[in-house]
Amino acid sequence: MAESSQTRPAWLRPRPPQTLRTYGRRLAGWNFVIWFLLLWWGGNVGHYWLQQDGRLDPKEAATAAGWSGFVALFVTVCATTVQARRRLLLGRLDPDPDEWRFLEKAPPRPLPPGFFLLALLLATVFSWAMYGIARLGSWMAERGPDRREFLFFAAFLPALGSAMLVPWLARRSLLRFVPAMELSPPLRLHRRRYILLHNVLPYALFNTALGVGMAFARFGHQYREGLPVLAHDLALHLSGTTFFISLFVVGAARVKARVDLLSPIVLSGPRSGGRRRRYRLWLPFVLPFLVYPSLRLLLLPADPVSLGVAVAIKVLVCMTISLTVSYWAVASVLRDIEERELSNHPYVLLYRALKNAGWTRRPPPPAPAR
Secondary structure (H helix, E strand, C coil): CCCCCCCCCHHHCCCCCECHHHHHHHHHHHHHHHHHHHHHHHHHHHHHHHCECCECCHHHHHHHHHHHHHHHHHHHHHHHHHHHHHHHHCCCECCCHHHHHHHCCCCCCCCCCCCHHHHHHHHHHHHHHHHHHHHHHHHHHCCCCCHHHHHHHHHHHHHHHHHHHHHHHHHHHHHHHHHHHHHCCCEEEEHHHHHHHHHHHHHHHHHHHHHHHHHHHHCHHHHHHCCCECHHHHHHHHHHHHHHHHHHHHHHHHHHHHHHCCCCEEEECCCCCCCCCCCCCCHHHHHHHHHHHHHHHHHHHHCCECHHHHHHHHHHHHHHHHHHHHHHHHHHHHHHHHHCCHHHCHHHHHHHHHHHCCCCCCCCCCCCCC
């Protein structure tokens, strides 16, 4: 007999679904912690390379704060919008009656086409706000910010501002999503739109933003000294970037695609050609050896290159590799699952085994007090 959920250790018991209010608070907390750590690390690297006698130029500090605000809020809007809908589909989000009345107050209607315009608008406004606050602080102090002041503007404020918007973003996402489910259950998404908007593009944007910070961290010495970047160093750096993108970022996108197909999502539109090459797991170990010689040949006439050109190439390579390889990998996963019997898929078999063991059962509700 399977062990009951009450006798298992607490860390093995399945957690009950969260209400929308609880989910928003927890997600906001995690959002603040993750963004603060990432921006704190990036701010320390930027201060180390850009500081002069311990202080930064006011314009450079304000620009860095604005960029941090844009990246943090843009990724937060996209991730929260998609993640809230996925948790609702997978049964991990259980709004209470008041929250259901709030979500169902709108009449059934189709799902709006995209959420990137809202993300772009909010991130742009927030970035200018961070820029203005940083410039105002430098103007009031009549000097450039030191390390602590810079981290306050470029790490703490962007992380706090993005975290404060998370509960509202989750409610707004479901407020548009629930009426669409009532109109045409199960949820129907166009195949290419699902792959691009719900899998590939968010990973590509986040990876590109992180790649810019890594580029400045790697070539910060050249920036301080005003030196160009050697083509060999740039090509070697980008080949390593290609390896990590194709291994970790693409792996996350593939896992997300498999999990999504266990939810009531129906993909419409033509499938990709069956003869197209499948994405293989050994490709991340081969692609860097193709990227390095290609970049060396392209950069040979311009060796060495300026730091601005190097960063632009870094952004272009990150976006290109993330979009093409992730799209290829996710499309391969969808073809594999759709061409086979879904009931025999490894993820379904694993879920079935966990369910038979009693690990996915919800804990029974508490007995009413007498």
